[in-house]
Amino acid sequence: MSHSIYFNLLIHSDKFSVYRAVSEPEHLANWWPLKCTGIPKEGEKYNFNFTDDYDWYAEVKSVKHGEHIHYKMTKSDADWDPTTFGFDLEEKDNGIYLQFFHKDWVESNTNFKHSSFCWAMLLKGLKDYLEKGIIVPFKDRE
Template identity: 65%
Template sequence: MSYSIYHDLVIKSDKLSVFKAISEPDHLEKWWPLKCSGIPQVGKEYNFNFTDTYDWYAKVQNCKTLEHIHYKMTKSDADWDSTSFGFDLNEVETGIQVKFWHINWRECNSNFKKSSFCWAMLLNGLKNYLELDIIIPFDNRS
């Protein structure tokens, strides 16, 4: 059995801006990791650096510009290593619907529960970044 995290939100923005924010390192750094590198192409590696201890890597599993990007964790911690996460974008009347998922968690442990909460907070930070140009300082991101 595996466990999954799902969050949906609508961002009042255009698809290009949202896609850049979930796939380009200089935009990802505005709402998620402290430092980031990578190219939004299938098979390319991303580095999501949070601290020296949390210096994680993922590969792009699937990517279609303006539509989606999906990552597979390759080097992180024991709980995250088995997981994949992604963002699927759809235009809706009020903006861009972001369907976020983080799947294949081995157990519903405290790290899973904390990650679900943190993703909700971070995705709200993504929304505020794109809609209001608010960047929450890295140390204040939960």
């Protein structure tokens, strides 16, 4: 049995701004990792660098410009390596409905629970980044 994290939130922004924020390295680094490289194209590699000890990699498993991007972890830690996470975007009258998932966790252990909490905090940071232009300094992100 695998475990999954799901969050849905409404972001008062346009679809392409939200898509860029979850797919383009220069925007990802404004709300999630310290540094990031990658190209939003299926099969491409992303580097999510948090520290020298947390220098992680993923591959783009599925992408449709302006609609979704899904990443499969390829080099991280034992808990994250089997996982896939992604962002699906749906246009609504008052913004973009972002559906986030992080699935295929082998155990519902401390790392899973901590990651779930962190994703909630980070997605709030993504919302504030897009709606208010707020960039939380990396050292202050959960």
